[in-house]
Amino acid sequence: MLPRLAKSSVLQQVRGVSAIANAEPSGPSIKTSIPGPRSKELRQEMDIVHQTTSVRFHVDYEKSFGNYVVDADGNTLLDVYTQISSLPLGYNHPDLVKVATQPHLITSLVSRPALGSFPRTDFADGISHALTSIAPKGLKAVQTMLCGTSANENAIKTAFIWYQAQRRGGLGPDALHLESCMTQQKPGTPNLSVMGFEGAFHGRSLCMLSVTRSKPIHKVDIPAFDWPIAKFPRYKYPLDQNAAYNKKQDQECLADVEAKIAEWKRRDNDVAAIIVEPIQAEGGDHYGSPAFFQGLRDITAKNGVVFIVDEVQTGGGATGDVWAHDHWNLSSPPDMVTFSKKLLTGGYFYGEHLRVKEAYRIYNTWMGDPTKLLLLEKAVEVIKRDGLIDQSRQVGAEFQKRLGELQASSGGKLDQARGRGTFAAVDFPSGALRDKFVDLAISNGLHCGGCGDRSLRFRPSLVYTKKHLDLTFDLLDKTLKQL
DSSP states (O other): OOOOOOTTOHHHHHTTOOSGGGTSOSSOBOOSOSSOHHHHHHHHHHHTTSOOTTOOOOBOTTSOBBTEEEBTTOOEEEESSHHHHTOTTOBTOHHHHHHHTSHHHHHHHHTOOOTTTSOOTTHHHHHHHHTGGGOOTTOOEEEEESSHHHHHHHHHHHHHHHHHHHHTTTOOOOHHHHHHHTTTOTTTSOOEEEEEETTOOOOSSHHHHTSOOSOHHHHTTOOOOOOOEEOOOOOOSSGGGSHHHHHHHHHHHHHHHHHHHHHHHHTTOEEEEEEEOSEETTTTOEEOOHHHHHHHHHHHHHHTOEEEEEOTTTTTTTTSSSSGGGGGOOSSOOSEEEEOGGGSSEEEEEOGGGOOOSTTSSOOSSSSOHHHHHHHHHHHHHHHHTTHHHHHHHHHHHHHHHHHHHHHTTTTSOEEEEEETTEEEEEOSOHHHHHHHHHHHHHTTEEOEEETTTEEEEOOOTTOOHHHHHHHHHHHHHHHHHO
């Protein structure tokens, strides 16, 4: 039997609330070690029925609000990690809670449609309001998916389908292609590849692991495609003091991309697509300059390679724009932009030339979730109504300034402070020291997380304001002094 919500449930606490600040705690409150005794007990219970190797602590989501997360032991933490960068409006935003009580969301939930075959009567309207309204420049067509990994996976399939159609003069598969693919022979099963980058993360499915290079634990024991991995810039910071070095990084990386495209063509394994993150988030918050991405776009256009920009973690406003690639000033739009996390549903925008003409080639039972689309529609409305992108940009500028100051006063404990908007990171001398810092920060009431080998990343929600920033840096400073 499912447990009933306690009297302090989300609905009771947010009913009539007009601003998230009214429901937020006044600050962190630590009652036990983290994980505490109740979290440990719950983990033991969970371990009997489900894997728990990555569980940090259990969360009381009924008591978590705004920028604060509350764990099973009643510890309240300021959260600048936000479910791995996936909460646009923080916890239990009253506007989203209200949407969740409406009949059209309830019917979407209990009679979940197979969207590819039996979409709701209001599905097109939902797409228009939630996604078309924030579409990347030059891309209006969109396909919803379950998550970021499935978005990337199906974007790559779309790229392969288009690439092969070009080889056939724009035509669909003929009888020979259809017959030969069933025995995994040419021409129906071609040799094609996708280029990824050193340090990239695009998901953990079998296909995506062939373009993922963030951590070996994700890839070990898993067979992989023979696909090229190119160099990605590794800049020195501050950027204005290392311009010559960083420009050389761009040039070397772009030359490597061109060389590998040519090499794989000689192998009769054409690079059909390149997939790249604006910021290599999971891999350690590595950035590319506008010049690097402009060069990458020009290379893909010249070689007839589909250019896929993976905005699963960067899309949604944290970088000061809905899309991080808006900062690049490209000569032409990307061919596809994938998304998930802060945009609640997974999916990808694509150029009209990539529209798949045959049924069931891009397909699965659910192809997304209309309940997430309804929540996103409201989230987009709130983001525009409350000016949250502008707020993120302004708070982000102060965040970058304060992070640089923290590094300068850290006595060598911090290095390479970097970021765009509130999407930020800083490095420690070692992964072990970074991990120790994360544990100490959590014990002080600041929930944060690492990425890459030795980086600390910040991923607050869009309702993160100056008062939250001030508290964040008070807690960071306190924790550094304890390190």
